[in-house]
Amino acid sequence: MVLKFEAKWEIPYVHSAGEHGTKFFEALREKKILGVKCPECGRVLIPPRAFCERCFVDTDEWVEVKDEGVITTVTVTYIKFTGLPDPPYATGIVKLDGADTGMLCLLGGVDLSDWKKVHEIFKPGTRVKAVWKDKPEGKITDILYFEPVEG
């Protein structure tokens, strides 16, 4: 037997959102989602970035996209990972209307306990809409999750 010692890191970083991030997070406060359009490939990128990594050019045109779109892929976690939320929770990539790239997000608003039933609801092509925090703070968590759009 060997001795074991517990260790924990708690380090308070302060990260800059940059000009692009700031504009994006300030728009979340208004329950709006902003992307940037690449002048070369014309794609609307979410999250917005200062340059298009594909074309290597500045992106300076802002575009508001819908807080509604379609699921492109999905997963539901049924096992507990240390330090992560209790299962089940659903994660997916949603392509918002007006955007050309998908957005990593949580999915919710449905009973996740039975994966066979979840699969019937959350699948590629399912239309979903953002459920916002009542009082958005300008953080990515202002969007609690995306839920299926009725009908």
Place this chain on the structure above:
Amino acid sequence: MKIGIVGVGITEFRIHEEPFYNVAYQAAKTAMKDAGIERREIDSFILGGYDSLGVGRTISNMYVAPAAGGYLRHEIRVADDAAFSIPLAFMRIKSGLSDVAIALGFGHSSETPVELVEVQSLDPLFHRDLKLAPQMGYAMQSYAYRNAYNVSEEDLAEAVVKDRKNAMKNDYAYVKEETSVEEVLNSDMAVYPLREPEIAKWCDGCVAFILAEETIARRINPDPVWIGGLGWSYDNYFLGARELDKLNSTKLAAEKAYKMAGIRSEDVDSVEIMDLTSDYHFMILEALGFADYGSGKELLDSDFPVNKSGGALCTNAYGSTGMFLMANLAMQIRNGEAERGITHAISGIGQNSVVCVLSK
């Protein structure tokens, strides 16, 4: 000038009670003994593994450099799967800066809440709060892959069965338990659509290689395993901007490695792939050019040797998996079981890949 592997050291792959640097020391010692050289004959010390948060020490080289035999020498390290350190060792020798190098890979998961650590590696503004464990990223790729190509659960389960069967014959493999398609399909859903046996389990273990320039390599070992080609590549960090039903980083890395070696996928007779999931097993084979997209399962029905080691699905030490697979291929070539093979490693939810061509 060719560059050859003249020494291999593989520790046991399991949960180690000893800290990673002591296990790494064993790998380095074994590799030097295997090559029949002393540490003073080594002039490059290359380290690879999940540094920093991965092992809970911000400067892992304080321990791993001495474990590689690098006391009062220099070291350079790659904070990624250790297989990504091979190009670095190769380039140091190729450039003439070094004659004999050690590449030491450390893999250690058992002290670390791996998923929590991996969440910290995500972008702090847009992604970290979404608590995406790597397995969830793999699962989204699995979902996209199955959906794009209608790949059946039975075929995917078969990939697990095959790896498990191969691992039974590998002394170094971690998971040694045969299974059946039925058993896989009846096992618990872990990270939908992946069931528990379809996801690689973490373990600990270290690997070291002694690499040398051609003339010296032949003096050290009459039959070195030559590194014929290398390629590495990375895909977009943003998952939403990637084609999730394919592994493009692997495809690009393979193209470079094939080009450098002057070969095509048809020219190899063994392949070791870092199949962290059942879907990856097929997706990697497709990206390497062994099958069309969506048809990776064809290789299960053929005699072509894929993962004689048991693959990552049976041995996945956090940080040394790719190097473990490479060591297995090198041993196959040494033992005459293969003449020329390729070995693959992947990291970061499929973002980064490295492919090496090894030959007799």
